[in-house]
Amino acid sequence: MTLTPTVTIRSNSFDPEKTDKSILCLEVGHDRFRFLVQDSRRQGCFLEEYTFPSLLTDRPLTDRLPDVFRDHPVLSAGPWQEVRICVNSPSFTLIPKPLFRKEYASSYLTFMRGNDLPAHEFAQSYAHDSEGFLSIFNLEHQLVDFFSGAYPLQPSTFIHQMGSLIQATAELDRLSLTPQNVWLYFEDEFVSVLYRSGHQLQYSNRFGYKNVQDLVYYILYVFSEQNLNPEAINVFLYGEITPFAEAYTELNRFLPNLTFGQKPAGLRLTEEFDELLEHRYLSLYGLSLLAE
Numbered sequence: 148m149t150l151t152p153t154v155t156i157r158s159n160s161f162d163p164e165k166t167d168k169s170i171l172c173l174e175v176g177h178d179r180f181r182f183l184v185q186d187s188r189r190q191g192c193f194l195e196e197y198t199f200p201s202l203l204t205d206r207p208l209t210d211r212l213p214d215v216f217r218d219h220p221v222l223s224a225g226p227w228q229e230v231r232i233c234v235n236s237p238s239f240t241l242i243p244k245p246l247f248r249k250e251y252a253s254s255y256l257t258f259m260r261g262n263d264l265p266a267h268e269f270a271q272s273y274a275h276d277s278e279g280f281l282s283i284f285n286l287e288h289q290l291v292d293f294f295s296g297a298y299p300l301q302p303s304t305f306i307h308q309m310g311s312l313i314q315a316t317a318e319l320d321r322l323s324l325t326p327q328n329v330w331l332y333f334e335d336e337f338v339s340v341l342y343r344s345g346h347q348l349q350y351s352n353r354f355g356y357k358n359v360q361d362l363v364y365y366i367l368y369v370f371s372e373q374n375l376n377p378e379a380i381n382v383f384l385y386g387e388i389t390p391f392a393e394a395y396t397e398l399n400r401f402l403p404n405l406t407f408g409q410k411p412a413g414l415r416l417t418e419e420f421d422e423l424l425e426h427r428y429l430s431l432y433g434l435s436l437l438a439e
Contacts, residue, residue, distance in 0.1 A: 150197050150214050154181075158192040158417035163224045171227045171298075172434035174308070175208060175290070176235030178335060180215055182222065183431050191416040191435060193221055194428070209289045216297060223297075230298045231434045235308040235334075238264075239284035241351065244274070247281050255283045273306045275313060278348055282310040304437065308430050309339060309351060315433030316341050317348075318411040325381050330408065331366070332429055333386035333394065338362060340369050349373065359397040367401060377401055383408035385429040411436060 161184060168187035174180070177199075184193035197215055216222045240259040252270035257263050264270065264285055271286040284307035294303060306314075316330050320343045332339040336357060342350040350373055354365040370377050385408045388395055399405050408426045410416070413436055 150199070152195040153198050154194065154196040156194040156419050156423060158190075158419045160186060160190070160417055161192045161221075162186070163220060166224050166227050168228055170229045170231065170435070171221075171225075172231045172233070172431060173294075174233040174235070174311075174431045174434065175212070176308070176334075177208070180212065181428070181431055183428075183435060184221060185435050189415060189435075191414065191420060191432075194420070194423075194431075195221075207289065208287070209293045212293060225298060226301050227298065228302070230294070230301055230303045231437060232294060232303060232305050233308050233311045233430060233434050234284065234286060234290070234305060235430075236285045236287075239282055239307045239309050241280045241282055243280050244276075247272070252283050256285060271305050271307075273304075273310050275310065277317065278313065282307050282313070284310070306434070306437070309353065311430045311433035312339055312341060313348060313351060313433075314436050315411055315429050316343060317346075318413045318436050319383070319408070320346055322412055327375070327380055329370075329375070329380055329382045330429075331382060331384050331386075331388075331398075333384070333388040334430075335387070338365070339386075340366065342369070342373055342375070359394050362394055363397055363401060366398065378403055380404060381406065383426075385426045387427075 165187055170185040172183040172185065174182070179196065179198045181196040183191050186192045199211055238256050238260050240255055242255055252272055253264055256270050267289065268285045268287050270283055272281045272283050274281045286305060312332055320328055327344045330341045337353055337355050339353045340351065341348065350369065356362040356365060367377065381404045382402050383406050384395070408429065410425045410432055414432050
């Protein structure tokens with residue numbers, strides 16, 4: 148089966164002969180796959196998104212990804228200077244750096260999940276050095292094997308989607324004029340909530356919801372637990388949400404300072420991206436901001 152991208156943005160500045168000086172950012176999840184290329188000048192110059200048909204979502208990711216990668220002019224190119232892979236997996240937790248022990252990585256996830264990792268998964272970590280903690284998340288052996296085969300002997304970094312959002316909000320918060328900020332990232336029937344105060348991450352979590360009433364309840368619960376005044380905090384919206392969405396209308400009743408976010412200032416994009424909504428791809432953009 149050949150899959151057609153739902154979104155394609157390409158600049159003429161992309162040169163497949165110069166991948167050794169370019170960074171390939173990949174984001175993969177159960178329902179979708181997207182990628183961004185940063186050229187030698189560290190400009191985003193090529194973006195595509197794929198949404199997997201419902202008939203395919205029961206198949207393992209490693210069965211679906213070859214349909215995207217096969218004969219793709221970008222994904223089959225290389226070698227790359229670096230390949231960065233953001234994984235939208237269901238389990239993640241944050242551990243302060245002084246408390247982290249590599250040999251206990253699986254135990255951290257077991258404690259968070261309430262059950263052991265299945266045999267086909269393992270615990271992966273990513274160090275957020277400037278934040279002072281590590282993110283731990285589940286990763287499938289077959290998925291790692293797939294990318295190792297696609298990009299053999301090339302520098303590769305795995306990070307959880309929440310970790311990429313942490314990176315992106317750190318850049319957004321760095322230039323913020325307000326001491327407290329909340330970011331909401333929407334995707335399918337999930338919302339990721341990140342709260343920073345004094346340029347430090349104070350809270351991050353992800354909630355699944357079936358209706359907007361549940362969504363509002365979860366958001367207001369976080370505000371209550373963090374002692375935040377809904378009328379005084381700036382809340383920035385990212386991901387799959389528009390001003391016409393029911394979720395936006397309902398949240399606006401309780402959060403008067405809602406704003407659709409802009410792309411991080413540290414991210415440079417070619418002019419072909421100008422018509423793309425800036426708030427749409429924050430987790431993918433966060434990959435481009437990782438330290439090289």
